[in-house]
Amino acid sequence: MKLQIKRLISQILLFFSANLGYPGYPGLKTGFCYPFFYCQACPAATSACPLRALEQSVDKGSFAWRLFFFPLLIIGTLGILTGRAVCAWACPIGLLQRGTGRVARKVKKTPLARKLGSHKAEKYLRYTKYVLLMSLVFVTSYLIGFIFTDICPVGFLTGTIPVLILNPGKFVPNFFFPVALVIFVLFLILIFIIERGWCRYFCPVGALLAPFNKISFLHIAVDIKNCIHCNVCSYECPMGIDIPNMHRDPECILCGKCVTACPNQLITFERKGR
Amino acid sequence: MKKFLVLQIGALVLVSGALGGLVAVTPVYDEVRSGIVLVLCLSCLKLEPNTLANFTFQTADNQSHAGFVLENLSQGPVFLHYSGDACAGCDVMYPVIKDLFSIEFGKQDMFSSIVAFENTSVPYIYVNIHHTIDELRNAQPIYDKDHVGGIPMFTIVTLGYDNGDVKPKYTTLYGTLATYGCDTDAQRLVFLQQLLRQSIEMYNQNKEGYHHH
Numbered sequence: 001m002k003l004q005i006k007r008l009i010s011q012i013l014l015f016f017s018a019n020l021g022y023p024g025y026p027g028l029k030t031g032f033c034y035p036f037f038y039c040q041a042c043p044a045a046t047s048a049c050p051l052r053a054l055e056q057s058v059d060k061g062s063f064a065w066r067l068f069f070f071p072l073l074i075i076g077t078l079g080i081l082t083g084r085a086v087c088a089w090a091c092p093i094g095l096l097q098r099g100t101g102r103v104a105r106k107v108k109k110t111p112l113a114r115k116l117g118s119h120k121a122e123k124y125l126r127y128t129k130y131v132l133l134m135s136l137v138f139v140t141s142y143l144i145g146f147i148f149t150d151i152c153p154v155g156f157l158t159g160t161i162p163v164l165i166l167n168p169g170k171f172v173p174n175f176f177f178p179v180a181l182v183i184f185v186l187f188l189i190l191i192f193i194i195e196r197g198w199c200r201y202f203c204p205v206g207a208l209l210a211p212f213n214k215i216s217f218l219h220i221a222v223d224i225k226n227c228i229h230c231n232v233c234s235y236e237c238p239m240g241i242d243i244p245n246m247h248r249d250p251e252c253i254l255c256g257k258c259v260t261a262c263p264n265q266l267i268t269f270e271r272k273g274r
Numbered sequence: 275m276k277k278f279l280v281l282q283i284g285a286l287v288l289v290s291g292a293l294g295g296l297v298a299v300t301p302v303y304d305e306v307r308s309g310i311v312l313v314l315c316l317s318c319l320k321l322e323p324n325t326l327a328n329f330t331f332q333t334a335d336n337q338s339h340a341g342f343v344l345e346n347l348s349q350g351p352v353f354l355h356y357s358g359d360a361c362a363g364c365d366v367m368y369p370v371i372k373d374l375f376s377i378e379f380g381k382q383d384m385f386s387s388i389v390a391f392e393n394t395s396v397p398y399i400y401v402n403i404h405h406t407i408d409e410l411r412n413a414q415p416i417y418d419k420d421h422v423g424g425i426p427m428f429t430i431v432t433l434g435y436d437n438g439d440v441k442p443k444y445t446t447l448y449g450t451l452a453t454y455g456c457d458t459d460a461q462r463l464v465f466l467q468q469l470l471r472q473s474i475e476m477y478n479q480n481k482e483g484y485h486h487h
Contacts, residue, residue, distance in 0.1 A: 021311075031307030040311050041319045048310040052318065052360070056310065056404065059360040062382065064404075066302040073293035080286045147360050149318045160320045170420070171321040172453055176362070180320045215282055272279055 003256045007088065011095040018092060019044035033071040035078045036091035037205045039152070041159025043166055049155070050075060051137050051204055055147040058138055072208070079212025083219055083248075087199055087206055088255035093154055097191050097198060101238060104195035113193075117240065125201055126251060133204035148204065150176045153187035196238045199253060210250035219248055220258065223266040233258035233267055243267065308411055309358065309404045316424040317362035322449040325420040327469060329445045329476070331436050333416050339442050340413035343431050344486050346397035347442060349388060351473040353396055354429040356414050357381065359404045364426045366450045370462045371400075371428075374470075384410075394474045419446040426450070428466075432473035433480035440483035443476065445469070 020028040022044035033050040040048045050071035057068035078086055087094050107113050116122070136148035149155055160180070164171060190197040199206050213219065222233075222244055233243035236257045241249050243258045259267045297303055316322065333339060346352045355371055357364040359382065368381055375398055379385040384407070385400040401410045403425060417429040427448050434443030447454070447469075456462040 029307060029311050031303035031305070031311065033306065039318075041314050045311070048306050052310055052315075053306060056360040060381075062359070064359075066296065066300050067305065069292070070296060070302045070306065073289055073296060076289040077286070077293055080282065080289060141360065145360065145362070145365060147318075147362075149315075150320070150362055152318075155318060156320060159318070163319060163321060170324055171319075172324045174317065174320055174322045174363070174449065174452065176317060177320045215278075215285060217282055217286075272282065 003260050007255060008098075010089045011092075011098065014090040015092045015095055018046060021046040033074050035075050035205075035209075036086050037093050037154050037203060038091075039149075039155040039159040041155055041163065043162050045158075049149065050208070051152075052147075052149050054137055055141040055149060058142040059147075060145045061142060075205070075208050076212065079209050080215060081217055083213040083216030083254055084206065084209045084250070084252060085218060085254035086209060087203075088253040091205075092158070093198060093203070094196075094253070096157075097196050097238075100191045101195045103192050104197070107193045108195060122240075128201045129203055129207040129210075132202060133207040137204055151180045151183055153180065153184040156180045156184040157187075195240070196253070200239055200251070206253075213250045213252055214248050216248075217272050218254060219270055220246075220252055220254060220256075221268055221270040222246070223268075226264065226266055228264065230263065232261045232263060236261040305404070312423070313356075313358070313403055313414060314424040315358060315361040315363070316422075316426070316449045317364075319424060322363075322452050323420060323422045323424070324453045325422070325446075325448060327445050327447055327454060329432065329434065329443045329473070330419065331434060331441055331443050333444075334418045334421060335415075337416045339431070340409070340416055342399070342409060343413065344442065346399070347431060347433070348484065348486050349397050350395040351397075351430055351432040351470070351477045353398045353470070354413070354417060354427075354431070355398070355400045356425050356427040356429075357400065357402050358425045359402065361425055363450050366459075367426045367428075367462070370459050370466070373459070373463055374466050391470055391474070394477075396470070396474075417444060417446050419444070420448070422448050424448060430469060430473045432477045433484050434476055435480055435483070440480045445473075 018034060018038050020026055028046050030047050032047045033053050034047045038049060039045060040052060053067050053071045057064040140146040187198060224244060227244050229244060237243055238255060238257060239251045239253055241251050246252060259269060343352050375389040375391060377387060377389055379400060382402055382405045387398055388395050389398045403411050427446060429444055429446045431442050431444040433440050451462050451465055454465055456465050
C-alpha cells in the first residue's frame with residue numbers, strides 16, 4: 001500500500017478515535033490529554049486538550065505540578081518515539097490541512113507566494129509558535145489568567161461550532177466569541193493560502209513536539225552523498241523544508257512525502273541513530 | 275552512534291517511566307477527566323447557555339438530591355456555586371458572589387458557610403471543581419438543569435409544594451448571566467438578589483412542611 005494512503009487511513013482512524021466521546025456513541029470520556037491539537041469542548045471529544053491542562057496548571061500564579069507534567073510527559077513519550085510524526089499521522093487539524101493543501105499548493109505557484117516564501121524573514125516567522133506557546137499558554141495564564149484556549153481557533157472549529165449546530169438556540173455567544181471568530185477566519189484563510197500554515201507558524205502543540213525531532217527514534221534520513229539535488233523533495237514538502245540540507249529539522253512532521261517523491265529513493269524513514 | 279542511542283533510550287525510559295508513575299501513583303487521570311473533560315469551562319466554549327431561571331422539582335435525569343443539600347435545606351435555601359481554575363467566566367462571577375453575601379474566601383478554597391441574606395440564613399456552598407471532594411463535585415450533574423455541563427454554574431435549592439408534599443425545588447443559572455440581561459456586576463448582583471428573594475419567599479411558605487431525616 002502506498003505510504004500516503006497509509007497515512008490517510010491513520011489520520012482518519014485517529015480522528016474517529018479522538019471522537020468516541022459523544023453520549024451514547026459510545027460516550028467514552030477518558031482522563032488523558034490528546035498528544036495533538038484537539039478541544040475537549042467538542043461534544044464527541046474523548047480527552048483533554050494538552051494546552052488547557054497546561055494553562056490550568058499555572059492559573060494566576062498557582063502551580064499544579066501533576067497537571068503541568070501530565071501533558072508534557074504524554075507528548076514527550078510520543079515525541080521521543082516518533083518526533084513530530086503525530087502532526088502528520090494523527091492530528092485532526094493536520095487532516096484538515098491535508099484537505100486544504102491542494103488549494104494552498106496552487107497558491108504557492110503564484111509569483112507573490114514564491115517571493116514571500118523565499119524571503120529570509122520566513123524562517124524567523126516559524127518561531128511564532130514558540131512565542132505563542134510561551135506567552136499565551138504559560139505567561140499570561142500565570143500572570144493575569146488570560147488563556148489561549150479562550151480565543152483558540154481550533155477550539156472554535158471543533159468545540160464552539162459543533163455545539164452551536166447540535167444545540168440550536170441553546171447557546172449564545174459570550175464576550176470571547178467575536179475575537180475567536182476573527183481569529184478563526186484568519187486561521188481558515190491561512191490554511192487555504194499556505195500549505196500547513198497553522199503547523200508551520202502558529203501551532204503551540206507543534207512547538208511542544210518540535211524539539212523532540214532532535215532525539216526521536218523515528219526520523220527522516222537523506223543520503224546526501226548520492227543526492228542529485230533535483231529538489232523534488234523540497235518542492236513536495238508541505239512544511240517548506242529544504243530537505244537535502246535538513247538534519248532532524250524541528251519543522252519536519254515525518255509525513256513521508258519526500259520519501260515518496262525522491263526519484264532515487266535516497267530519503268528514508270530511520271528508526272534509530274543520528 | 276552508540277552514545278546517541280543510549281541517550282535516546284535513557285530519555286524514553288525516563289519520560290515514559292515518569293508518565294507511568296504519575297498515572298499510577300497520583301490522581302491526575304481523575305483530575306483531568308472530572309475537571310476538564312466532563313465539566314467544560316464555558317469561556318473556553320466561547321458561549322453562554324440561553325436558559326431560563328425557572329424553579330423546578332425535576333433534577334437532571336431524575337437523580338436524587340445530594341445528601342449535603344438536603345441536610346442544609348433545613349436551615350434555609352441552599353446556594354451552590356460551581357467554579358473552577360483558568361475560567362474567565364468564573365473570574366467574572368467570583369467577586370459578584372462575594373458581594374452578594376459579603377463574604378471572603380479564596381478562589382481555590384473549599385468553602386461553605388451559613389450566610390445572612392436580608393435577615394435570612396442561606397447555606398452557601400462554594401465548589402471549585404478542581405479543588406474539591408467527590409461528594410461536592412458529583413452533585414454538579416444533579417443540578418445541571420439544562421444539561422450544559424459547564425462552569426460557572428449557580429444553583430439555588432429552595433422548597434416548593436407539589437401534590438400535597440413539600441419538596442426541594444431549584445433553579446440553575448450558568449455563565450456570566452448575560453442571557454438574563456446582565457452585562458455589568460451591578461446588574462448581576464441585582465438579578466441574583468431578586469432570585470434569592472424569590473427563593474426565600476418560597477422557602478418561608480413551605481418550610482413548616484419540610485422534614486429531612
